[in-house]
Amino acid sequence: MSHPRLGPGPFYYRHPLLTALIVVAALATVTGGVVGWRHLRDQDDCGSGLEARGEQCVGLTDGGHPFFDELRGVSQRIEAENDRVEQTGKEYVTIAFARPMGEGQSGAIRDSLAGAYAAQWRANRGVRGESPLIRLVIGNFGERSEHWKVTAEKIVEESKEDNGVVAVAGISRSTKANGEAMRYLSEHGIPMVSDVLTVDEVPGVRTLARVAPTNSDQATAAAEWLKDQKVRRVQLVFDRDENETYSTSLRTAFREAYAGDGHALVEERGSYAGRLPSLGDRFSALIDNLCYSNTRTIYFAGRSDALRVFVAQLGNRGCQDVGFTVVTGDDATLLRSDEQLDQALAGRIRLVYTGLTHPGVWDRAEVNRPAVRFFTETFTSKDWFPDATLTDGHAVMAHDAVLTAIAAIRYRTDQGPSSLSPEAVQQKLQVLNGVHRVPGASGDISLDNEGYAQNKAVPVLELRPHGGVELRDVSYPDGHPPR
Structure with missing residues (x-):
């Protein structure tokens, strides 16, 4: 009995090595597609004003993108306040609170943003004047400020827009990358008010003011x-x-x-x-x-x-x-x-x-009692941020940095639009001394000719x-x- 002739058999039987290579190539194509899709998805997740850099989103956000979960609550509050400001139809300008955003320091970053928001909220309800209103955007330089230039370039771009950035607050600590960011912003005429920067000198930076005591x-x-x-x-x-x-x-x-x-x-x-x-x-x-x-x-x-x-x-x-x-x-x-x-x-x-400040200073040193009361009523009594701490100073110093920028913005004898430019704000930071010193929650802030806070209380x-x-x-x- 004859059997039907068998064909040559499946391709993978006859060419096992070639089959393996084809499978690997196919998997690589699929994997590459997944990786590419993942990158695009991350890019989309970052939102407007932000760019994906590896696993990070860097650039500027109006609060619509929380960089990690611990920042979600404060980011939502900032976004809501920004929406309210834009919907009033009144004159407003923007302050960028920019710094490195490493998840390992998420608690300190959350407290800093909470302090910045408290200053924005107070200012938009008549503290330190009434006009212009303040929009607050959040800037991420990267976990270790390795992507500072992306954010700094966006700040400079937005400074040229209507209602754009007229000052930067925050910056955080003295590192080489943060120094490069400050030099870039200074070269482009952007005034800065640092919150916890303590290094005595930052070479090449001429537009910097500080609210913290130096090293x-x-x-x-x-x-x-x-x-x-x-x-x-x-x-x-x-x-x-x-x-x-x-x-x-x-x-x-x-x-x-x-x-x-x-x-x-x-x-x-x-x-x-x-x-x-x-x-x-x-x-x-x-x-x-x-x-x-x-x-x-x-x-x-x-x-x-x-x-x-x-x-x-x-x-x-x-x-x-x-x-x-x-x-x-x-x-x-x-x-x-x-x-x-x-x-x-x-x-x-x-x-x-x-330290830079501490609630105990309020009882042991000469401070502006109304300023402390305003801060505690805004930050503490409203129970906005139950997990925040005041003992490490991050919330207080961020609040005072933003408040100092607002004081310069709102010091206006000339009501023309040029009085709200970054260059004008830089000029007006120099008036914040003597009778025009800023009553901060960390103590009065009186800036000298170089932008240093004079005689700030130093808690031990x-x-x-x-x-x-x-x-x-x-x-x-x-x-x-x-x-």
Whole structure:
């Protein structure tokens, strides 16, 4: 019996290798399509005024895009207030609150935006004048400000539009990328009011005003507090990266304020490289030497991420019977309670730092009581942001930065449209002193010729286990509030 002749069989039987290559190519095509669709979807998700850069959305938003979930509530409030402003038909201008937006610092960013919104809300209801109304947009420089130029270019573009950006507030801390952003904005004539920027100098920036005490002010306050505590010997621990301007300026200022007159500052064997790995090993060796020295107080001139590692290593020190006090600058406000940090602070380690402001200052220093009341009624009493904290200063300083920009915008003897240009606002920032100083929630803000806040109160604070913060002292650079 004959059988029907079998054909050559399926292609994948006869050419297994070629079949495999075809399958791989097909999968690559499909995957590429999915990846491409994903990128387009992310681009669409960013919304108007924003651009996708990897997993981030950078640029400007009117509040319609929350950069992450913790910002959703405050973003919605800003968007609603902006809509209300635009629908009034009245004259308005725009302030951009711009800064890096890293999700690891979402709590501090949320509090900053909440403070900025509180200033906008107050201003649009008759505080610091009535006109123009204020529209507030949120700018994201990127997680580490790596995409600052996208946002800065959009700010410059919008400054040329009707009702456009006339000032930038925020900026955040002193980093190389933030410095580049400030230089770009300055070159294009955009005035800026920084909230928590403390570095003493930003070369090449001529349109910057500040509401925070400088690193020199903070280092001087720390040195005076240590002298009051009868501390005669301090070990300096510092980041040796010269590009780390925050650390460098703290180190220089503390040396000048503390050393001499019977006070010894030890710098030998105190350096570290914050950008390199094995930081814990470096600090462990440094602490071993401290255990065998007669120095029990450390001034830490470095960022909070390195500070966290240092304090954790102190908690694991070999000389548990010896206590240490670590004193540092305002970057410590970014520390959040965790098991290692709490264990160290409960084990004969004190962490004292100079902050930018603190609610305790309202009872211990000369402040403008109506200004404080306005802020607390707006920010606290309305229960808008139940998860926000005032102890780290981010909400208060952001509020005061936006309020200072508004004070300059609304100082108008000339009612012409040119009085609301970025150039005019830059000019008017220089009038905010003396009788025209701004009654901020952190204290009166009186700007000198270079845009520095004069004689701002510097609180000396202590971080306790589980995130508690206690006020230890209040210092003024010249011994009194601005006048």
